[in-house]
Amino acid sequence: MGALIELKNIGYSYHTLSGETGAIKDISFSVEEGEFVALVGPSGCGKSTLLSIIAGLLAPETGTIVVNNPDGSLHYPRIGYMLQHDHLFEWRTIYQNVTLGLEIHHALTPDRIAHVEQLLSDYGLEKFKNKRPCELSGGMKQRAALIRTLALDPQLLLLDEPFSALDYQTRLMVSSDICQLIRKAGKTMIIVTHDLSEAISLADKVYVLSARPATIKTVLPIQLTLTDSSPLAARNAPEFPYYFKQLWEELTDET
Template sequence: MPNIALEAIGIGVAFESASGRVDAIRQIDFALRRGEVLAIVGPSGCGKSTLFNVIAGLLKPTRGSVSVGGVQVDQATGHVGYMLQKDLLLPWRTVLENVTLGLDVRGVPRAQSSEIAMKLIRAYGLSGFEHAKPRTLSGGMRQRAAIMRTLAFDPEVILLDEPFSALDFQTRLLLQSDVRQIIIEQSKSAILVTHDIGEAVAMADRVLVLSQRPSVVVSIHEIHLPRVTRNAVEIRKDPVYNDHFTEVWADLHLGANA
């Protein structure tokens, strides 16, 4: 389907343990639309990280499949980019060199990779810091560099695995707005895995709620908030934000007790 960036069909995951077979995911189906941010929330231990690893192609599901642009994930090398809880910037490389890291690994000529990186650095608030080492940057600046590194090799889908959880609350709010805006401006599709309902509602176009383990999809909420001009601080004053928060919380509670 032309409007679908990523599709998960009948995903099930089971692990073998000393005490026998353990089901982590019973069945999960969803589609990520092109150009949208889809947030995934669920009770602690419900299998969000397991699902993330399946989507990323790091773990083969017991059942089902994931495709990106119609291509199976295990065949779609380079189609998915990652932004993780830790920025994982290499301390001996400058901001510019960290942003070009993925391009360097792919053998892109240095002049070309530097040009791509500098466009991102100028566009998203790190101009003047391109030759700085990560230790001199704030947490928010480091995460900006991390998202630029992800964007530099132009993946079709970006996976955000609780990318702001290690930051202070003020920086988290600022980056929620910034990263969402960057994703929209770069015409990317993204999946955000988070335990924070407020973050999910503030950043996402839809929120998918999972049940406790073995997880299934409890519900998917369409978020009816401004598509482009969505400030993570101001949006929390909107009654619609509070309505969505309450609805997602209710389904999360339902899923936790399923």
């Protein structure tokens, strides 16, 4: 496997009438095909800005993004972007919500519909597809939001604090289940999180960003000794406390 996407010296500032605010500066890293990467850092350091640049919603002021598709082509990878809030529409059923992207792209083909039906089954929502979002729990709505993201078959998933609105117990279960299914699907993922335990248990590699303007302060590859590869089991790995201590020390230095 090679790098799906590579960031080289990315920088970005916000400009207003009162002046310029640096958001990120000289960010360089690559994400391998099938790799899970976590971004952690002080609040307001520019993590979401970085995701928006990767998603193509913002153009970097400096630097470049290099794409290396497995087939050798140079087209930008298909991006799936999942935000903190589910943004499901109450006037649509769950099925209508998860197929919204396909509807917009005029891609409601039999194959895509079959894929959605399988995702609904895999994520335990098959019996709820005709319900409205208000009839589902927070965890179920986040699963529906992810199915909506996966329906367009993205190569790269960007998750911006997708579980932070959930209570702690639900967050543990939903994040574990969702990330196992994403791995099973062979997707590549970049997740922004403030939860250090979540970063360690979900990611293959954690990038610690400095205070604004964010630079990469530390890169921490995660290698856990596990018999059960689930994110929940990862928290019991013997190496887990060491990684947590390392990340905590890096972040407390910043604050």
